[in-house]
Amino acid sequence: MKERLTTPESMACLHCGGDYLHQGTVEVFWREQEDSATGLCARITESTVELHTNADTNNPSLRRQGLRIRLKCENCPGVCWLTVSQHKGCTYVALVKATDLEEREVCVEF
Ligand SMILES: [Zn+2]
Numbered sequence: 836m837k838e839r840l841t842t843p844e845s846m847a848c849l850h851c852g853g854d855y856l857h858q859g860t861v862e863v864f865w866r867e868q869e870d871s872a873t874g875l876c877a878r879i880t881e882s883t884v885e886l887h888t889n890a891d892t893n894n895p896s897l898r899r900q901g902l903r904i905r906l907k908c909e910n911c912p913g914v915c916w917l918t919v920s921q922h923k924g925c926t927y928v929a930l931v932k933a934t935d936l937e938e939r940e941v942c943v944e945f
Pocket residue numbers: 848849850851852853908909910911912913
């Protein structure tokens with residue numbers, strides 16, 4: 836039996852290795868059904884709550900539900916996303932670098 840992620844661990848910035856990451860925008864994706872591009876995407880920022888019907892764009896899961904949390908590094912200008920995605924019944928957790936395109940689309944400061 837796997838015993839990963841059973842205790843809290845800090846994450847390190849993928850750009851500089853620093854471990855002061857501040858949580859920002861949270862996005863939750865809920866597909867109408869498996870592989871559906873439609874459904875709901877709830878985006879929560881510092882001052883807004885948005886609800887969209889596109890469950891495909893930026894969803895870390897290619898086929899099912901997902902969520903992601905924007906993490907801004909305190910030590911460098913780097914931004915990462917903590918993602919949770921489902922694929923074929925398994926749930927995956929990952930930390931990925933934000934792309935320049937994502938940063939232009941989100942443009943949220945903490
Ligand atoms: Zn950093």
